Amino acid sequence: MISDLKGTFSQISNNNKRSAIREILKLTQNPEIISFAGGLPAPESFPVDALDSIVSDMLREEGAAVLQYDATEGVTELRELLVQKYQNEGVQCSLENMIVTTGSQQGLDLVGKVFVNQGDVVICGLPSYLGGISAFQAYGAKMEGVPMDEYGMSAELLEAKLVELRDQGIKPKFIYIIPDFQNPTGITMPESRRLEIIALAHKYDVLIVEDCPYREVRFDGEPQRLMYDLDQDDHVITLGTFSKIFAPGFRIGWILGPKDVNDKIVVAKQSSDLCTPTFVQKIAIRYMQSGVFEENLQKTIDLYHQRRDVMLAEMEKHMPDCVKWTHPEGGMFLFITLPEDMDAMELFHKAIEKKVAFVTGNVFYCDGGGSNTMRLNFSYVNNEKAIAGIQRLAEIIEAEVAVETC
Amino acid sequence: MISDLKGTFSQISNNNKRSAIREILKLTQNPEIISFAGGLPAPESFPVDALDSIVSDMLREEGAAVLQYDATEGVTELRELLVQKYQNEGVQCSLENMIVTTGSQQGLDLVGKVFVNQGDVVICGLPSYLGGISAFQAYGAKMEGVPMDEYGMSAELLEAKLVELRDQGIKPKFIYIIPDFQNPTGITMPESRRLEIIALAHKYDVLIVEDCPYREVRFDGEPQRLMYDLDQDDHVITLGTFSKIFAPGFRIGWILGPKDVNDKIVVAKQSSDLCTPTFVQKIAIRYMQSGVFEENLQKTIDLYHQRRDVMLAEMEKHMPDCVKWTHPEGGMFLFITLPEDMDAMELFHKAIEKKVAFVTGNVFYCDGGGSNTMRLNFSYVNNEKAIAGIQRLAEIIEAEVAVETC
Structure with missing residues (x-):
């Protein structure tokens, strides 16, 4: 290796930070963990069946041009x-x-x-x-x-x-x-x-x-x-x-x-x-x-709609009063604000122990703030898991609230 | 629009030059032109037939994971x-x-x-x-x-x-x-x-x-x-x-x-x-x-091998003695060196008139040199066209040589 590889990297490379989310996601890969951490669309929403004939027709009709x-x-x-x-x-x-x-x-x-x-x-x-x-x-x-x-x-x-x-x-x-x-x-x-x-x-x-x-x-x-x-x-x-x-x-x-x-x-x-x-x-x-595009998009919207509703209902039921969250009209994420002195990173480690995961909100704050916030994804996890996951999460927060004051 | 868009672009954007080849390729898009200019693989070398069943099997066996x-x-x-x-x-x-x-x-x-x-x-x-x-x-x-x-x-x-x-x-x-x-x-x-x-x-x-x-x-x-x-x-x-x-x-x-x-x-x-x-x-x-990979690669090699041979043979037959060219053992390109005082860019315009195209070699010289060089692609054009194209090109160079001295 050259003598000073580190000094050879560009300013861009030195600016480039490994994604904090990526590090968090590594901790959530245990399949027993119910993860609200990722940002993945639901695989159930992908039009797998439609693609077979689309690709087949395309290769037959357009041939080499598609390659x-x-x-x-x-x-x-x-x-x-x-x-x-x-x-x-x-x-x-x-x-x-x-x-x-x-x-x-x-x-x-x-x-x-x-x-x-x-x-x-x-x-x-x-x-x-x-x-x-x-x-x-x-x-x-x-x-x-x-x-x-x-x-x-x-x-x-x-x-x-x-x-x-x-x-x-x-x-x-x-x-x-x-x-x-x-x-x-x-x-x-x-x-x-x-x-x-x-x-x-x-x-x-x-x-x-x-x-x-x-x-x-x-x-x-x-x-x-x-x-x-x-x-x-x-x-x-x-x-x-x-x-x-x-x-x-x-x-x-x-x-x-x-x-x-x-x-x-x-x-x-x-x-x-x-x-x-x-x-x-x-x-x-x-x-x-x-035409499958619109049809499948509607299927995706219906699926996420239902998952969001299940998640919001479960949070309503179990979260302590001092916890606030957003009510998105679409998309894949909602955002939780904990009491000001509660640290989401501490909660994260406790949550991983209890086999539930989220992303701490601070990673999205370019000013280093947001330590009492967390992001939950509602598109990926099915209803059964979402219900169990929110209950676990609520328990962990509840226990924390009992220690601190709500 | 903002008042000084130009001044808002980054140094990288100002460094970035539109590819000179791209501009040359635009002039060669007339389908009557026999073009040795591009760098495209032969579409005949693409494994169109094999892909249909590969994609079909993949979607059936792996489903949403591939999306x-x-x-x-x-x-x-x-x-x-x-x-x-x-x-x-x-x-x-x-x-x-x-x-x-x-x-x-x-x-x-x-x-x-x-x-x-x-x-x-x-x-x-x-x-x-x-x-x-x-x-x-x-x-x-x-x-x-x-x-x-x-x-x-x-x-x-x-x-x-x-x-x-x-x-x-x-x-x-x-x-x-x-x-x-x-x-x-x-x-x-x-x-x-x-x-x-x-x-x-x-x-x-x-x-x-x-x-x-x-x-x-x-x-x-x-x-x-x-x-x-x-x-x-x-x-x-x-x-x-x-x-x-x-x-x-x-x-x-x-x-x-x-x-x-x-x-x-x-x-x-x-x-x-x-x-x-x-x-x-x-x-x-x-x-x-x-296993199609190796089989198709061999087909590609055989195709380009033959195309290179046809091109070299034709150049040998028609090019004036003072023109030199490389004899590649593979790949897609050969390179022509004209007499030192001959300008490939001037030839290029004459060639376009005669409906044959190449890339002037100077675009590959970061020091601005290479004005008497040109690159020919031999992977894309079929033998019949290659023969006609090389003959036209040789005529144009020959005429130039007659004007100058070889």
Whole structure:
């Protein structure tokens, strides 16, 4: 080995932290553990049966073309279908606004790659999706957190943060927002808040990165318009994905963005992986055209809806009064706030002993806060296990409450 | 749009150049043009028929697991098969040395991400694969070129470059080498040269990045040992891929590297795309186990062998004496050197008029040289077209030679 390997690694590599969630997930792999920790879609929601004939037809009808390289922007027909999907809900966009990415994690990576220099400020919610934070931090982003209320990122505190930064001569590269069923909180931003934040982006001349992995998985309430749609002034870059509504193992995501931004992103993607696998893109085209897409999405929504209801009902029954939690209208996660002096990390170790797991909320707080919070996933575990798991968890919290004061 | 979008892009984005080849390829898309320009494998070499039953069996036997997220390092069974493949040829390696990447372009990107800071020096051959150069330049690499002779990168000139850099207090991050059927020259490095370069890497305390996309596609001569294998002192990181021996549309590559390097690469990959698509990895596992892999590889080798022979024979017949070209023992490309004062870019425009295309060699020279060189691909075009194309090309060069002096 060379003499100073450590000193040879890049700043990006030194910025890159091994995911804290990954370390937590390692502790939860014992099959006896009921885990609310992961972020996995339910395998029952995957359209296994439909794919056999789709792939078979595809190979017969398209042959070698599905195994060849394709354009860096993505297979044109898939981009057209995705544009159509947004146009159907009234969004103004065209082919030049659409790039296929290798999962929306690559969307986050490319946004980081194209905008962030070492030391640049990026604003995110407190708390926020760790994979987004990590992708931006890799390129040297200094994350500045803005607290959330029950409607998502506080517009008032966002403006205070923007003023504070402006007074220091700092212009943030963008504001990172997950408006629908946010990871980790499950909170959805109503249109009024979206408009307030867009107005701030205009006033302070800042881009918004709108991450929408769960948007289509809505159980209750009214669908909210995309921030991309509400803006119409090229301030918003939207990320989407098939991971939660088709199959994460396909790694197909997309970026709906202003043309001038997309031009840069395509060049960056070219040196990142040339193109997203043609094979899975071509399957996705046929899957979208088959009609199974909508049918299976509805099945997924119904399944998660029911799982969320079971989980909320069980929490209502067993959790001590001093424990609060969110009531997501969709997505895969809910978020628990414990009494302020209770440490979720201590609870985590006790929970693992009792064979139940969650992710401590602090990993989603870029300011090191959130020590009394935890994220629970409700998409993966079946009802029977969820009931047993919530009961165990409630007992552990109850015991802790008895020690401290509620 | 924000007021200064251009100023908002990162240094990486500004480093990133749109591929010159891409621009050339756009001019060659007219179907009447016989194009030796691209770098595409022959679609006839793809195992379309075998895949139908493989995918069908996979979905029936493994179900939803093939559609779920999997480990960032790659699906364990695929990593095991790849390790086995190298062990079978005597390479000492184990699971911790093997990471699956989203094509070997992602391997190049991750190597750049993990090692290169803005302004760092990376050494490459003159000429060298543009996608490698671009991936490293994106992270700010200053490419220093070392001329090649008929055995690949000159060891003597490499040492001179290393001394020159050392005298300036500069330590290059790594030496980028494509030892087998190099892109663009088609040249293979014999073992003696590999050993010389490894000795220099040891002497000057530098890593080697060994890029092997074509290695398995050998028609003539003896297989050469991997530099990774010859070294055995953790100085070499090797990149491999299924793109030329199975299907580029699967985007499956891998990194065979020292454990300490791979640990960093996995963390970088996690924020890049979480994992390579499970679906295509699981197909690749079954494809490797099916026995069709070897059979289809032999078919590919035979096809390209014959195409190379046809092309070489035709060049021998028609090219003016003052034109020289390489005689690759494998891979997909050969490289033409024209008389020194002849400009391949001028020829390119004349060639497009006559409906034949190639890539000018200069795009592969990081020092701006190579204006009298051109790369021809022999894997994609069928024999009939290759014969017609070479005849047209020879006529154009002949006419140019008549004008200038040979």
